[in-house]
Amino acid sequence: MESVELYNIELNLDTEKKTFRGIEKIIGIANGSIALDSVGLSISSLKINGKDCQFNIDNEKQELRVNGNFSGKIELDIVFNGKVSDSLNGLYYSDTKSGPFFSSQFEATGARYTFPCIDNPAYKAEFSITMDIPRDFEAISNMPEERITENGQRKTIKFMKTPKMSTYLVYIGAGHYDVGRGDYNGKPVYLITSKGNMKDSSIPIEMAKGSLKFYEEYFGINYQLPKLHLIAVPEFAFGAMENWGAITFREVLLNLDGSSSASAIKNADEVIAHELAHQWFGNLVTMKWWNDLWLNESFATFMSFKSADARHKEWNVFDDFIISQTSGALHGDSLRKTHPIDVEVKNPNEIAQIFDEISYGKGGSILRMIEAYAGESAFRDGVRNHLKKNSFSNAIGNDLWTAIEKASGKDISNVMSAWIKTPGYPIITAKKSGDRIHLSQKKFRLDGSSDDTIWPIPLTVIRSGSKKESILFNKNEMDIDGKDFLRFNENHTGFYRVNYEGDLLQHVLSKKDSMNSFDKWGILSDAFAALVSGASNFNTYKNILTSFSKDEEYTVINEIIGQLSELRLVIQNKEKIMPLGKEYFSYHQKRLGDKKNGEPANISILRGRVNLALVHFDSEFAKELDKKFKDYDKIDPNLRMAVSTAHAIATNDSESLVESMKRQNNDEDRVKLISSMGWLKGENNYNRIMELVKSQQIKKQDSRTFFVTASRNPDTRKNIANDMDSLLALFRKYYGGTGYESRFIESVIPYVGLTDKAKIDDFVNRNKSPDINQGIEKGVEELTIYQKLNERIK
Secondary structure, eight states: OOEEEEEEEEEEEETTTTEEEEEEEEEEEEEEEEEEEOSSOEEEEEEETTEEOOEEEETTTTEEEEEEEEEEEEEEEEEEEEEOBSSSSEEEEEEETTEEEEEEEOTTTTGGGTSOBOOOTTOOBEEEEEEEEETTOEEEESSOEEEEEEETTEEEEEEOOOOSBOGGGOOEEEEOEEEEEEEETTEEEEEEEETTOOOOTHHHHHHHHHHHHHHHHHHSOOOOSSOEEEEEESSOSSSEEOOTTEEEEEHHHHOOOTTSOHHHHHHHHHHHHHHHHHTTBTTTEEESSGGGHHHHHHHHHHHHHHHHHHHOGGGOHHHHHIIIIIHHHHHHTTSTTOOOSSOOOOSHHHHHHTSSTIIIIIHHHHHHHHHHHHOHHHHHHHHHHHHHHHTTEEEOHHHHHHHHHHHHOSOHHHHHHHHHHSOSOEEEEEEEETTEEEEEEEEOOTTSOOOOOOOOEEEEEEETTTEEEEEEEOSSEEEEEOTTEEEESGGGOSSOEEEEOTHHHHHHHHTGGGOOHHHHHHHHHHHHHHHHHTSSOHHHHHHHHHHTTTOOOHHHHHHHHHHHHHHHHHOSOHHHHHHHHHHHHHHHHHHHOSOOTTOOHHHHHHHHHHHHHHHHHOHHHHHHHHTTGGGGGGSOGGGHHHHHHHHHHHHOOHHHHHHHHHHOSSHHHHHHHHHHHTTOOSHHHHHHHHHHHHTTSSOHHHHHHHHHHHHHSTTTHHHHHHTHHHHHHHHHHHHTTSSHHHHHHHHHHHHHHHHOHHHHHHHHHHOOOTTTHHHHHHHHHHHHHHHHHHHHOO
């Protein structure tokens, strides 16, 4: 079909049999053959303009093909039947105490599992959705209810027609709900949980209202739908999903109250802000095809931190941006098996696998770099003009660059083209040459290799006296004036690394007291990357780390936690790592002390993370901290992960952890306890937790947490190695079509392979499949990098 104007969809849901019957009318324009995306649906009738038509199903292409050619405006009537899934894709259900909870997850290509459609973001249409459900159920879709008709033990809910939107943004849900409500500018904002599971609805609703206000002012466009639902889904593969007007979340992100940890509150605020940014960038203006997925996700990522920063200056959220987004992106993009931000996508399996650190973290970091290069006001004006021009339509990345270019007067398009179409990123080598500093650039890779790629780098030079200059470094090498030089990459807005050679490194470190938190983080991050890639030795790395050992910055401590924890997991020569970590974490654990009334959220978060790290480096400290486990429900929520992990390590008692998990009424604590179970030792303990996974006493969505942690545990790596095939089958069942099966494989191979390389090699050789190839290739590459690192650190 050339275009679709309207989908009129009626779904009759059998909540007991977990099936549905659909009656659908598609109105659009045809110009030749007609092929609709359809998977797993039984088509009982198909008519075009009132006449029966022959059709066939191509299962390989996931298509419903109508025989013949058609032209002009047509009405396509389809009657079909389908099954509600027990995986976490398409229209699926979760079991709760109040009965089944039905919810849809259609991004990237899940709509075709629920109704025949053109499941392509460029084919925007209006949707008129009707649901027939049992009388005691409620239903939610993108728009408000238009009318409800009761018929005996059933009722029919017709929803208002949507604006033009893509299929992946459609939402269909039904269940027994608890409902919280707030209002924003006369529009209702609802919080939905399963019956009996509501906590303090005002917390997430106020977060949403704050972000709505920020975005309306920033974008210059009001939120476009007449209502907003925030829906806590009991089982959910992703963290959240931006369905227009009916946003879905994991329960942990919405079930908040006064007992929630500071990190849970900050994380919930960021995720809510992320999904609300999509209501403009992604929903109102949508990518034409999935190669521009990164623009949706990176923009929402970047804007969510801007929203939080505007509302909570005390959180210093761009510290978290560097830690959670830029750091992971720099790591992932330094692998040979990375991909360009703007990556060619051909089939559904590829789409699911690009929801990764490149699309989110690198993309968001590049936007932060371009905002600094263009200027904040010009960046915002360009975004506003782009959204207004393309509302209710589709766009490509270059449309946005052109808009920012016009607003700033700078060559944004060519700079962005290089950064989004080229995989990887540069490292700048800087060395003193008389009174000049000589610069050269090359691609950085963790395996030590490189190539001759040249990037147009928006380079900032920081000089003493608060002086700075901006240079577009777009050639292989250049010289700059060395007078009053302090360092490069102000606030670490640039997505590149710097290698200061010889005396220049000592000069930069001698001025570290003039650095802000971003600059310090950059020095440490670059030092660790140099160690892992083989560009520097362990003593050089240790000297740099030690120079920051008493630094109290949030970014610095978090970065060192990550680095020393990773080295502990992958380096066999523990004498190089364990004393260093024990000394560092002991100092900061004592310095942070106990929780103080009114302390900043980031101090509470740091205390928990430092205690958790020290548990792994000091067995006596773990035994001491374990004494708090008997009062787990009463201790500081920010300390609970450290306490439960200490209990696992000190006692190796699985039953007490299981009992505590079953007692919890919130996912935050359940997940902490499940993660702690991954540090238990012994076959019996491993099998005990495996039973909980298979019986779904551990939620499908949370099972990954246990196995990923167990892959880090030297004692249970062998169990993961033995179970790789069955775990892949389990994750395909739970997460099929979401990309999480690939990410699971990637996350365990580098660690399990250090213990049993032969079994990993065998697994890899027997499992070549599009849905996991990317995860396998990246995991194997990281394993090789860690093996070489072990050879160097002896």
